[in-house]
Amino acid sequence: MHDLLAHGVGLLECARRLGWALNTVKRYARARNVQELLRPPRYGTCLVDPHRDVVRCRLTEQIPVTRVLAEIRERGYTGSANLLVRYINQGRADPERVSPSPRRLVSWIMTRPADLPEHTRRHLADLTANCPEMTTLSTRVREFAAILTQRRGQDLAAWISTTRADALPASTPTSTGRRKTGTPPSPA
Incomplete structure (x- = not known):
């Protein structure tokens, strides 16, 4: 497929020639090597x-x-x-647990702890315990979810102040001094 792309064939034409779905062609086009295409298997809960x-x-x-x-x-x-x-x-009992993909880790953080299987909760707790920023991020995400689901809009300003004070990586305003909303920054 990369050969076709190198010869100027478009994504849609690649999909037609190869008989693949367009989204599959796009995924293969984005991948620089085979390892990027490999996804960890997703196992459901098991009696073990x-x-x-x-x-x-x-x-x-x-x-x-x-x-x-x-x-x-x-x-x-x-x-x-x-x-x-x-x-x-399948390696599910290996003592060294495989780190989840970033997407899976985000889904674990975004899910209510009660809705996660026990082994996933423990794995997430182990991962966040080893990184103070992850612990803080996980806490802030859960607090935000509680504010939204419990309709506590009055608590939002305090949550924003607390989150800004945490100074998590990549959570600070951009170097232009403007926020994404287009409003000017407050005077310092």
């Missing part, structure tokens, strides 16, 4: 999830899977051995 920490711990101790299965069954696991093996083979 409540036992993930035990599975991880036993795997790092190099305990055989059959013994791990017996132990988590004693703790209430009702799934099959095949499900546990597939879970492990």
Whole structure:
């Protein structure tokens, strides 16, 4: 596809020639290499999830899977051995958790904590605990959501002042001194 683009063929014509959807062609055109096209798999909740920490711990101790299965069954696991093996083979029980994509991390921050699966809440807590700016950002996003959903407009000015005082990266006004609304900056 990049060869077609290099020869001056447009995106729509590339889609027609290759028999691909236009959005797929656009995504491939934006990618500089194959790694940019790879997306981490999105797994739903699983019967093994409540036992993930035990599975991880036993795997790092190099305990055989059959013994791990017996132990988590004693703790209430009702799934099959095949499900546990597939879970492990997918890397979902790896002790070193893969960092989520920026898009997924934003979706976790934007979701009410009660609506996130327990393992996702723990992963998000681990990620934000390692970065003070992320902890502050996550807190401010949740506060803003509460102001909006609870219709507490009177609290918005205080929230804005607090957020500005946090001086989070990329949250300061642009170097031109104007805000995006086009209003002039307040006198300092």
